[in-house]
Amino acid sequence: MNRLSLLFQTISLVFALCVLSILNAHAETASDMPQVEYGSVFLEEQRQMQPSAWQLGVSYSYELSNPYANVHGYSLTASHALSKYTRAGLLTTIYTAQDTYLVSAVNQSLQPSGGSQRVQHPSYSMYATIGVTPLAGHLSFFGNQALPFEFNLLFGAGMTRYREGLTEPGLMWSLRPQARIYRSVSFELSAGQQIEAPWSGSDRLSRLEAGAGFIWAFP
Amino acid sequence: MNRIFAAFSILAICTSSISAPCAESSYVQGLKLQEEGQEPAAYQLWDSMSPEDPEYPDALTELQKIHYRRQEWQKFFGYARFYREKVLRSDEGLKTKLRARLISLEAMALAKHCQWGPSRDLIDIALKLPQISSLSDRSELDEVRSYLELHHAYPHSNEAAGQPDKPRTLFTARVFWSLTSEQVARLSHPKNLRVVVENRCHK
Secondary structure (H helix, E strand, O other): OHHHHHHHHHHHHHHHHHHHHHHHHHOOOHHHOOOOOOOEEEEEEOOOOOOOOEEEEEEEEEEOOOOOEEEEEEEEEEEEEOOOOEEEEEEEEEEEEEEOHHHHHHHHHHHHHOOOOOOOOEEEEEEEEEEEEEEEEEEEEOOEEEEEEEEEEEEEEEEEEEOOOOEEEEEEEEEEEEEEOOOOEEEEEEEEEEEEOOOOOOOOEEEEEEEEEEEEEEO | OHHHHHHHHHHHHHHHHHHOOOOOOHHHHHHHHHHOOOHHHHHHHHHOOOOOOOOHHHHHHHHHHHHHHHOOHHHHHHHHHHHHHHHOOOOOHHHHOOOHHHHHHHHHHHHHOOOHHHHHHHHHHHHHOOOOOOHHHHHHHHHHHHHHHHHHHOHHHOOOOOOOOOOOOOOOOOEEEEOOHHHHOOOOOHHHEEEEOOOHHHO
8 A cells, every 4th residue: 555655656746747847848938038128119100101002992872961862872982092192093883762751742742733843863973083191190999909090081073874864064072081990901981072063053963971881902 | 553653753753843942932032132232122021021930030130230231220129129029929939030140239239329238138138048059149149248348448439320319299290109018019010110219328
């Protein structure tokens, strides 16, 4: 019995020594290199010197200023960097529109007098655009993860085609804050205005739109 | 059957010899660009390498030589701090990524700023590391140690040019966020890291 207990104790001791040596081997980390501290450490905040040459984007928008139709826009954008802070591109939007209850209510009220209301529904639009980036930096959300951020202004000139056959020239502007959420992918919000037939007094139409989308930058 | 097997073997050997040599690493490509006189392109290539790359310490050595030569001290000390706080602290960092040349360059740069304490501490700590085992590494660090003593005797003979740029916080195109040592280890790349070191040679 004594021999057995002695044998057991010896095996336990050897096992413990093995475990300790393994632990010591894995414990070799930076504590072997004591740190030398000097100077003041900073992170320099600056926009990347080489903005991406090309950007492609997809987005959704909704027209806020049209009481007669729910107009949904699905856009594709492509742009190329002209300089560090400006881009030129093309914005193409396809619209779907459904009449609101107001159209039928107005038609009902006009029916006794023989009148009716015609609502124009946009089909698609195309705008040549110039983008400017006056603000760029990093934003930290509750102190967690600084995201590269840009605030863009977009200006454009183009046309809108309606289902009813009408084509109107137009100008547009929008504010587009953008945050990079992954390596070359950014999330963008937009809010702006399209002004159709801007030089016509009576036919001028102003649309307020808001939307959101994603931008891919490459290379 | 044996003839078919032999034929396939020969085909496999021929195919592998045609497909080899493997594509050159970014580090080797950078060296070639530098030899051709295209140092900016070599710099971009080395700076684009991931700190996880096995050849990153060698690329970092070349980057630090360029920073040293151009006297871009904030960048130099930023990259050096990143190397010691992040790269050497990674798994197997001290075993595979320790380069005596990087420690030597950092110590000499500190000597140019008359920061005698940190420069001596760096060399002394490096000489005590068991990973610094090769004769060439130890002799290089000993040589730098001697250089530090000589430079201490004649501090103005080889000091860093100009005063360090103290970061401004208003009306500047560049903004500096203060960082702690722990936060340095969380960075993925040192390209925006700056360490401002006071030049004590004029004091």
